[in-house]
Amino acid sequence: MKEEKRTALIEEVLGTTRNQQQEVQALQDTIYVLGGKWRLPIINSLCNGNKRFREIERSIPGITTRMLSRELKDMEANQLIKRTVIDSFPVVVEYTPTDYCHSFGDIILEMIKWGKDHRARLKLSKR
Amino acid sequence: MKEEKRTALIEEVLGTTRNQQQEVQALQDTIYVLGGKWRLPIINSLCNGNKRFREIERSIPGITTRMLSRELKDMEANQLIKRTVIDSFPVVVEYTPTDYCHSFGDIILEMIKWGKDHRARLKLSKR
DNA sequence: CATACTGGTATACTTGGTGATACTGGTTAC
DNA sequence: GTAACCAGTATCACCAAGTATACCAGTATG
Numbered sequence: 001m002k003e004e005k006r007t008a009l010i011e012e013v014l015g016t017t018r019n020q021q022q023e024v025q026a027l028q029d030t031i032y033v034l035g036g037k038w039r040l041p042i043i044n045s046l047c048n049g050n051k052r053f054r055e056i057e058r059s060i061p062g063i064t065t066r067m068l069s070r071e072l073k074d075m076e077a078n079q080l081i082k083r084t085v086i087d088s089f090p091v092v093v094e095y096t097p098t099d100y101c102h103s104f105g106d107i108i109l110e111m112i113k114w115g116k117d118h119r120a121r122l123k124l125s126k127r
Numbered sequence: 128m129k130e131e132k133r134t135a136l137i138e139e140v141l142g143t144t145r146n147q148q149q150e151v152q153a154l155q156d157t158i159y160v161l162g163g164k165w166r167l168p169i170i171n172s173l174c175n176g177n178k179r180f181r182e183i184e185r186s187i188p189g190i191t192t193r194m195l196s197r198e199l200k201d202m203e204a205n206q207l208i209k210r211t212v213i214d215s216f217p218v219v220v221e222y223t224p225t226d227y228c229h230s231f232g233d234i235i236l237e238m239i240k241w242g243k244d245h246r247a248r249l250k251l252s253k254r
Numbered sequence: 255c256a257t258a259c260t261g262g263t264a265t266a267c268t269t270g271g272t273g274a275t276a277c278t279g280g281t282t283a284c
Numbered sequence: 285g286t287a288a289c290c291a292g293t294a295t296c297a298c299c300a301a302g303t304a305t306a307c308c309a310g311t312a313t314g
Contacts, residue, residue: 020175024187026242027168027235033245036271037162041154048147053291060151064273069292090281093291107241108154110234115153117230118160163301180261191303196262217311220261 038071046097173224
């Protein structure tokens, strides 16, 4: 028996492999749910208190009306946000994050942190 | 002057808006660097100690040889990983993460956590 | 000898995410 | 009255990301 295969067997028996598989699964699930360029920025914007369509749109550089519309619809269908039509005059539409949506908070925080560090690194290396 | 515009102006003067803009920037930067389905799973696999091409391939469900090959090349060009050819007999190729690569650790951790919670939630709601 | 492994490359194909642009019907500010 | 705002929808088209499949030369296993 080859050394590699023995190692593999031992790992399987001890459960290391299974844990790893579980983690890759979890990671891929999350990536799937967060798929695309716009999900996280939209969630972030909502969590920052933006509620109105154009308000959200303005808060995300590069997004088009079309993409925002599509994503919001999709996210509403997936219980990530709530769409409320306020029967005032004129009618106002508000989007609010659900609790489920807030559960992405830590991921977003870490990604913002990474992005900021990244910028800092680039500035340093330019000097 | 409309109430909304006043609020916007006040926010801009006080800096809230600028901070938000900075954060969206950072977030979008990170999303860009991590772009695609495979980056994070590959980084995760490498950080878990997988070094060999087929080893990494096996550790990521669904990835094809082609995508792995492309991503590894790209990541090497971007200093995320190091490719080492070990001059043994037969020749062996090893991929190892750089420090830079390790800086994604926290993001990955949070995403794995989310994915696991997500599965747990689904199981609960099925009962 | 056959089979399966290693570290990939080559070719052909598809698809959906995204961009660009325009439009609607109503409201409000100047 | 006209210009700009609101909350979107419609249509067209592109292309990078991804899939599928086969292939290579070499090595180890039984």
